[in-house]
Amino acid sequence: MTQNGxxxxxxxxxxxxxEFYxxxxxxxxxxxxxxxxxTIIEMGRNPDAHVLVLKSRGDGAFCAGASFDELIAIEDYQEGKHFFMGFALMLNAMRQCPKLIIVRVQGKTVGGGVGITSAGDYTIAHESAAIKLSELALGIGPFVxxxxxxxxxxxxxxxxLSVNAANWNSAEWARENGLFSKVCENHFDLxxxxxxxxxxxxxxxxxxxKxxxxxxxxxxxxxxxxxxxRAEISGKLVLSDFTENFIEEFKSS
Known part of the structure; x- marks a missing residue:
């Protein structure tokens, strides 16, 4: 179970x-x-839940984005599209959920994790929760x-965010630009x-x-x-030599 989260x-x-981990x-x-x-679809249908809180486990990173192990293992277009459709399904589930979703962001967030925080109806973050859309540096792009x-x-x-793919933007930057609704100084306050x-x-x-x-x-x-x-675009680009070489260099660094 841990291998797949x-x-x-x-x-x-x-x-x-x-909570995901x-x-x-x-x-x-x-x-x-x-x-x-x-899970979001099921909770959205449950009359016992009037509001949802989406969070990840621990006080470290909120979300490191796509799994590099899976990205580098993609061998053809259909596998690529299937992988990126996972993000599409996740975002659409949050969008279509009839319940308001609060997202708790306790730490750094990359790529798809930024997408999740964006799809929250109200996102509360720790001051260490810097964000980055790194997809362009991988040879893909934040299309989904x-x-x-x-x-x-x-x-x-x-x-x-999408052009300056190598650098982090602070939690305060995210709050000033509307991604985070509130930023807290410590995890207790969060x-x-x-x-x-x-x-x-x-x-x-x-x-x-509703x-x-x-x-x-x-x-x-x-x-x-x-x-x-958008998943189709990413599914094609992920097959490039550029992306494969980037991930291999990143994993070996």
Missing amino acids: EITTNIENNIGTI HPKGNSLPGQMLRNLAD VGPAVERKVGTSAFST DEEVNSLAKQLSNYSPDAM ELKKMLWKGTEDWDELLEE
Whole structure:
């Protein structure tokens, strides 16, 4: 189970919590992405959960993005598209979920992890939670997560993130550009903020929050097709010698 990651869920006092874990920096193997998407769909249908909290385990990295082991093992276009469709399914599950989703970000976040934080309806982060869209440096590009990130931070900030693929942007930068709703100085305060907001929302009208969610995501109705098209682009590019060489050099450094 650990090889493909672990996902745990809990519902208490109308708060549904989803936690994911992978020993390699909470990275995202393809199967775990699909399992996360299915879990969000299931929790979205559960009447006992009025609000969802999405988090990763530990106080280290929130998410190291795509699994390099899986990326380098991709041998053809269909495998490539299938892998990147995992991110598409995850983002669409968050978008279509009728419950508001709070994302807790305790540390650094790369690539697909930035996509997840962008798809949250309210994201609370620790001050160490720097972000980076490293895809262009890999010879790919933030194509699948792009719509979610651009929707949250705007075209200018998305351009900064996607073009300057080698450098980190601080949690405060992410807050100033709308990705994070709030930044906390320590992990105790982070948990307090997440728990307080979740408790508050758990007592609100589920129907009202469902309608608010629809309004917040208006204009994204084409994402099923759009994100699949983006997965196809990434599925082709990941087969390049550039990407293979980059990953090999990164793993050996």
